[in-house]
Amino acid sequence: MNLEDSPAEAAYRAKVRAWIADNAPDWGGHAKDELRVWTEPHKQVAHAWQRAKADGGYACINWPVEQGGSGGTTIEASIFAQEELNAGLRFTYFMTGLEMLLPALLRFNTDPLSRALVPPAVRGDTIWCQLFSEPSSGSDSAGIRTSAVPDGDEWVINGQKVWNSGAQISDYGMLMTRTDPSVPKHKGLTAFWVKMDTPGLEVRPIMMMSGDAELNEVFLTDVRIPDAQRVGGVGDGWKVIIATLMNERAAIGAGGGLGWAEIMKLARDMPGIDGPAMEDPAFREWLADWYVNAEGIRLLSFQTLTSLSRGQTPGPESSGGKLLWANQTQDLTSMALDIMGHFGVIDHGDDAIGGGAFQHRFLWAPGLRLGGGSDEIMKNIIAERILGLPGDPRVDKDVAFKDIPKGR
């Protein structure tokens, strides 16, 4: 048991910390917290940082050199990510492409056309989004109905996608389609990469309950895609989904943001009922439980890092991280509003406590319990893959997709 870096890890951390300090991007005269995510000025800062990392050899640290990475270790990539986070420079724009989609794409495609997509993505010149989920294919991620029909060297795509994070600013998408409805649902899927400005493809942002609009609907009407943009074989789409979703859960489980230190400050600063909440035994007991869970999630990532640093495959220990973190975030924000009392209802403007940060997160938290696998799906995964309990009886398993009952 040792929480310290090994000498090699410590040396690497010192090196990248210095490099990050020397190469941090210019925020264009703005304070870091002032720029909202998904706005153009914020994206420009992120783009500049991504380019600097690419030039410095820190963009895709643990990718092989021949794929445009630095050939480093996963531990090095994790150390860099920690230092980047500490410096307030961890941006989401490029994660979908670089941490989920392109690694999967490179696993299935080795042709020059596919490989040429990588260098601009590594430099942050292109942004990728995932086009998997559909109105009737959420947790049931193999229930995709968007159809791809061959026509000469092309495929003709018709259908609708939803919950596509960042599609409104993306240059490329990884698109999942059904190419054969006459076989059971997992077998008739095929993946493609697609340029988001292809004719017939329309992106419509979805206004979420938090007021954010980074998620979208994507409509596809007679979109024509050359067969050369197919990812993997015809009918291999489920394998592509699996390869990307596992990465998504790992990325979402990483956590961050408002935590125990912030709510302790709030509990000291607010007048409270008969004194600040920080002096209320009921609140202190709640805080102890929250802290132990939050620390547990943070420490589980150290267990994962330890496996990686020993050259082993990480165990299932962090599978619960995303599940618990999402619920912890919801509990934290609800408690923070409780501490504000009647003032907790003010969510924006000069009168809002802390600029309304807890209120914004309160409205955003329900989505955390759904994105990247809902609570219920995560519990099924833990029960089936880790505990070895049987899957639910599947009425659609051996049925041709076109014959599966549809409902709403």
Next chain:
Amino acid sequence: MDFDYNDDQKALKEEARRFLTNVAPLSAVRAVYDAPELGHDAALWQRVAREQGWCGTAIPEEYGGLGLGYVELCALAEELGRALTPVPFGPTVYQFAESLLLAGSEAQKQAVLPQVAAGELVGTLAVTEGPGVPSAAGISTRFADGRLTGAKLPVTDGMAADRAVVLAQDGTGLSLFLVDLRGEGVTVGPLSVLDPSRGGARVTFADAPAERLGKAGEGLALLARTDDRAAVLYAFEQLGGADRCLEMARDYALERYAFGRPIGSYQAIKHKLADVFVKNSIARANAYYGAWALSADAPELPVAAASAHIAGAAAYWLASKENIQTHGGIGVTWEADCQLFYRRSRHLALIMGSPRLWKRRLIDRIETREASRAEQISKGAAA
């Protein structure tokens, strides 16, 4: 970053599991339930303490121990907890030996610790006298002229113990004393307790000869430090028990059928057991952090120990009660083994103060830590 058992520690743990599987089946726990006045399995204790020599794991070689370290002791604690081993290991090793290491004079350590390491001596702490957190107002046991008078209860393994560390008034406040429970002036009687395999006793002193342990007036402070160290070790026992409960519930859910399917194929059961898995993962992460802090004697120990105890108690509670629930009606019978874990989970959660007390301590300690960090930062800025 090395946040796991190393290969040697894993091997030690596997060996311990094999040994305990062979010599300490749950029928051994039940045998103690049937003879609760014993409070432990004496033959098993001989094997664990003398044959295996586990009591000396973390005791330094200069005091007759193996000097292996605390992570090794944590690994053994996890296995002992998993097997519900009905022996006085925790009170002797985590509490009695630790309080001697912390507070004992060189002569006291030389006299007592080699006996503990050799498995020749059972020790325990005798602290409380009634409900409530031990305080000057709540302790009436008195020390004067080398003799102790008063009554202590509940004393875990009091029936088995040869020596005890006792908290008593001595005119300067509360101090610790070392007492021979086999000597004159000591009466020990059994108490009926929640977990009969962790036997409880009432220990009465009437002018019993005692010697001072540590400085006068520092009893509560020394006890708090001992408690932190023991809390980490007991957290591993709780973790081992919680994991075993999850495995029992999983196995039963696979073999029990209802409505034509294994009950483990229903989400009502699957999601319940997934919640237990997550809670156990959090307990393990916090326990490892405690093991690191204990083995490195890190300044984080007070926070880490409280966290480990809170997470361990919460996980064991959930796992032991949902194990019964998963078993259905059979789970609440005397015959089913579920009750053994349910009882032990509460015993371990309460024995050094309730989780509610430890939650209060945790937040106090976080505030202290944050204040000292803020002070360091402002000093740094001033310099």
